[in-house]
Amino acid sequence: MCGIVGYLGATNASDVLLTGLKRLEYRGYDSAGLATIHDGQLHVRRAVGPVDQLQESLTKSPVRGEIGIGHTRWATHGQPSEQNAHPHMDASGRIALVHNGVIENHSSIRNFLADEGIQFHSQTDTECLVQLIGFFYGRSGDLRESLELALQEVRGTFGIALVCSDHPETLFSARRGSPLLVGITAEGYVIASDPHAVVAHTSDVTYLEDDEVAVLSPAGLEATTIHSVAVEKRIEVLDLSLADVGLSGHANYMEKEIREQPESLREMMRGRLDVTNGRIVLGGLTEIERDLAHFQRVLLFGCGTAWHAALIGGYLFETLAGIPTTVQYASELRYRNPLIEENTLAVAMSQSGETADTLAALREVKLKGATCLGIVNTVGSSIALETDAGVYLHVGPEIGVASTKAFTAQVAVLTMMACDLGRRRRLSPEQTANVVHELATMPEKIAEALETEKQIQSLVADLSQHDNWLYLGRGVNFPVALEGALKLKEISYIHAEGLPAAEMKHGPIALIDKGMPVVVIAVQDHTYEKVLSNIEEVRSRKGRVIAIATQGDTQIGEVADEVIFVPPTIPALSPLVTTIPLQWLAYHTALHRGCNVDKPRNLAKSVTVE
Numbered sequence: 001m002c003g004i005v006g007y008l009g010a011t012n013a014s015d016v017l018l019t020g021l022k023r024l025e026y027r028g029y030d031s032a033g034l035a036t037i038h039d040g041q042l043h044v045r046r047a048v049g050p051v052d053q054l055q056e057s058l059t060k061s062p063v064r065g066e067i068g069i070g071h072t073r074w075a076t077h078g079q080p081s082e083q084n085a086h087p088h089m090d091a092s093g094r095i096a097l098v099h100n101g102v103i104e105n106h107s108s109i110r111n112f113l114a115d116e117g118i119q120f121h122s123q124t125d126t127e128c129l130v131q132l133i134g135f136f137y138g139r140s141g142d143l144r145e146s147l148e149l150a151l152q153e154v155r156g157t158f159g160i161a162l163v164c165s166d167h168p169e170t171l172f173s174a175r176r177g178s179p180l181l182v183g184i185t186a187e188g189y190v191i192a193s194d195p196h197a198v199v200a201h202t203s204d205v206t207y208l209e210d211d212e213v214a215v216l217s218p219a220g221l222e223a224t225t226i227h228s229v230a231v232e233k234r235i236e237v238l239d240l241s242l243a244d245v246g247l248s249g250h251a252n253y254m255e256k257e258i259r260e261q262p263e264s265l266r267e268m269m270r271g272r273l274d275v276t277n278g279r280i281v282l283g284g285l286t287e288i289e290r291d292l293a294h295f296q297r298v299l300l301f302g303c304g305t306a307w308h309a310a311l312i313g314g315y316l317f318e319t320l321a322g323i324p325t326t327v328q329y330a331s332e333l334r335y336r337n338p339l340i341e342e343n344t345l346a347v348a349m350s351q352s353g354e355t356a357d358t359l360a361a362l363r364e365v366k367l368k369g370a371t372c373l374g375i376v377n378t379v380g381s382s383i384a385l386e387t388d389a390g391v392y393l394h395v396g397p398e399i400g401v402a403s404t405k406a407f408t409a410q411v412a413v414l415t416m417m418a419c420d421l422g423r424r425r426r427l428s429p430e431q432t433a434n435v436v437h438e439l440a441t442m443p444e445k446i447a448e449a450l451e452t453e454k455q456i457q458s459l460v461a462d463l464s465q466h467d468n469w470l471y472l473g474r475g476v477n478f479p480v481a482l483e484g485a486l487k488l489k490e491i492s493y494i495h496a497e498g499l500p501a502a503e504m505k506h507g508p509i510a511l512i513d514k515g516m517p518v519v520v521i522a523v524q525d526h527t528y529e530k531v532l533s534n535i536e537e538v539r540s541r542k543g544r545v546i547a548i549a550t551q552g553d554t555q556i557g558e559v560a561d562e563v564i565f566v567p568p569t570i571p572a573l574s575p576l577v578t579t580i581p582l583q584w585l586a587y588h589t590a591l592h593r594g595c596n597v598d599k600p601r602n603l604a605k606s607v608t609v610e
């Protein structure tokens with residue numbers, strides 16, 4: 001949540017900052033702002049709404065300078081307004097700060113500073129931090145020391161960039177709990193909360209660790225802890241290209257990412273599926289290889305879409321590997337004082353690797369003795385760094401706020417893990433090879449499932465008139481129903497509920513009236529006959545059934561109003577194909593309703609607040 005960018009170099013800072021902010025906009029788009037230093041003066045511009053608004057204000061009133069900081073906001077403390085937009089300034093007007101994270105003790109800092117006669121201009125927690133830095137600076141005249149002192153005082157999380165008109169060639173930055181990387185260019189530095197804003201300038205980067213400060217100037221990069229202890233930084237090469245973060249001719253990121261799924265899955269499985277020998281090879285698990293046969297429990301956790309993938313994983317770990325598995329919302333797990341039994345494998349699921357609740361749950365179960373794995377997309381993210389081992393999704397950056405390609409990759413990774421653990425326990429070589437072969441066909445099957453798009457487009461004009469939908473599924477496809485409903489809710493603002501099909505008759509059936517869209521996943525597995533009965537129950541109440549069914553099914557057309565066929569596969573892998581039409585359904589419904597699919601209201605891509 002919130003994107004920050006900073007620049008020190010030889011060209012117009014506001015251009016670099018604006019381009020960077022556009023790349024970070026998926027992290028928040030309530031307001032945007034930037035500050036540069038020119039002729040020894042701070043120049044600040046801020047605007048409510050997306051970065052385009054800021055650009056417009058800069059066109060009318062440009063700023064100059066070759067050093068600056070920028071911010072795109074997802075509001076936490078204080079509503080989206082120009083006053084609350086970053087950068088925020090200290091009382092002297094010489095220091096400007098952008099911040100990603102939450103300062104938890106902001107009230108006590110505010111009260112302390114107010115007693116010292118300092119006036120505040122916003123409701124944000126961030127202003128408390130910059131005012132505190134300014135307060136210390138006013139006393140000591142040493143900015144670096146003041147920054148460190150203030151950071152020692154604050155509780156909570158921060159990724160910050162700071163400039164001061166007294167230091168027109170120095171860019172200050174620091175982090176705790178919110179990601180921050182420094183890109184080293186031929187002429188200077190670009191810092192940002194994620195690599196998307198850096199990749200256009202350099203691939204040489206270094207990542208700040210918690211409680212580190214980086215001071216960047218023509219003299220070089222000087223890193224210390226917030227207690228002034230010098231730190232040696234390692235320069236790494238970014239594994240990201242500009243093409244990865246662009247639209248490559250697509251209308252928006254969600255469309256791009258939905259279409260990328262056959263290829264992203266192929267990439268993710270490359271070298272991990274040994275089709276010849278019918279084996280799974282997950283290099284990321286080598287560190288805990290010897291324990292893999294001995295885990296007696298699995299605990300999967302995550303938030304939102306990642307939690308849905310975890311639910312599918314729970315089903316697969318039990319059916320394929322025969323290991324008792326629990327699946328928890330990370331946000332609940334962290335506060336329930338979980339009982340972690342001996343030989344528990346805990347798996348944190350997160351596309352971004354930065355979700356605050358998932359990170360906190362990870363720390364909790366780690367403390368209680370679980371061996372912790374991460375299934376994460378963002379290389380080098382906090383969850384990836386804090387787990388004992390893990391499997392990267394390697395699907396490239398996911399920028400659309402609605403998670404799509406990360407979901408299918410998470411499900412596929414969990415299938416591979418369940419299969420690998422199963423082989424070490426109860427799966428025969430033949431059973432394992434069967435899953436491996438089927439996994440290898442998934443990119444083609446997903447490509448085929450993507451062809452349902454036209455049929456779905458023809459349905460949405462009618463369907464999108466309805467404000468309430470149900471999604472039903474059973475077994476491994478129940479989480480797919482949840483995921484379908486979440487996709488529809490978050491990008492089209494239609495209310496939708498996902499349910500286990502059989503639960504409908506215990507209450508939600510009362511909602512069904514004439515024409516209400518009920519999307520039912522009705523693939524030919526052991527629950528098929530029961531699902532047909534559930535469809536009949538919907539039809540008796542005049543609901544409109546849209547069935548996702550297996551190609552070749554001749555019965556389903558008799559009971560459903562619309563049938564969307566997906567390629568056949570083994571039941572355990574069916575979520576990988578049944579998910580695809582549900583992604584299209586949400587996408588085209590949202591477009592039909594004129595919604596911005598990449599930037600749905602009130603949301604941001606990675607939720608780094610609790």
Ligand code: M6R
Pocket residue numbers: 302303304305306349350351352353354355358401402403404486487490605606607
């Ligand atoms: O980055 P994470 O996978 O940890 O994010 C978890 C959720 O915030 C995320 O999946 C969210 O639910 C998506 N917007 C759903 O499309």
